[in-house]
């Protein structure tokens with residue numbers, strides 16, 4: 001892998017537009033596609049998504065939980081999804097929100113991002129609520145293997161602000177994530193690239209980025225912005241929330257796109273509509 005994740009993501013966003021299509025096989029969605037809610041239905045749903053998204057969007061983000069529901073057979077489907085997308089040259093973010101003390105984090109890092117990972121995504125979502133420093137093993141492995149991380153900073157759910165806006169010595173919890181990412185992304189910033197430590201900041205957080213004084217441009221961080229579409233995030237809210245950092249933002253949408261299935265051509269058309277709205 002010649003380029004680091006941040007640079008590969010930038011290239012993919014330039015080529016395909018700033019959309020991350022989520023694969024979230026909710027029971028209701030799977031059944032609305034006329035599929036049974038079992039491993040066979042999961043597999044059909046997920047591989048239809050791969051067919052529709054591969055080569056057409058910058059990034060695809062499978063949500064691990066919906067595959068874990070079906071145990072090891074569900075995880076086998078997830079691995080197939082990750083491998084097929086990699087073979088198609090489409091970047092993947094595995095949404096598993098891992099986070100633990102450093103020694104356990106090392107094992108998560110090797111499992112998902114290491115040289116011997118079974119079906120590694122290009123990047124992994126991680127939860128930093130044991131402290132940004134607890135993520136160090138994952139940052140080190142990702143740096144070594146050219147992969148990336150997305151660290152939760154300001155999540156799209158209404159409960160997030162109570163924790164993430166809290167301050168100590170004048171720095172908010174979210175601010176500590178931005179500062180951690182800024183320091184880890186410094187070498188990439190020096191090369192004029194985005195770094196490989198991204199942040200998750202919901203498309204629904206309103207003016208929180210400005211209110212908390214978060215400098216995302218200085219942090220050279222890619223931003224994964226879930227909540228676009230089904231949770232109410234819009235093109236306008238992305239512009240007002242992210243301001244000068246708008247070009248770093250990868251909008252993420254699952255249900256709004258998946259609701260167009262099961263016909264692959266309708267999924268493709270809906271995906272293209274969303275990409276066009278984001279490019280406009």
Ligand SMILES: O=C(O)c1cc(=O)[nH]c(=O)n1[C@@H]1O[C@H](COP(=O)(O)O)[C@@H](O)[C@H]1O
Nearest residue numbers: 063125155156200202226230231253254255
């Ligand atoms: O990390 C995420 O992707 C994520 C973070 C966050 O703050 N909010 C959030 O909704 N997500 C994920 O984004 C997806 C939301 O999908 P839709 O609301 O259907 O577009 C789910 O897989 C969530 O787990």
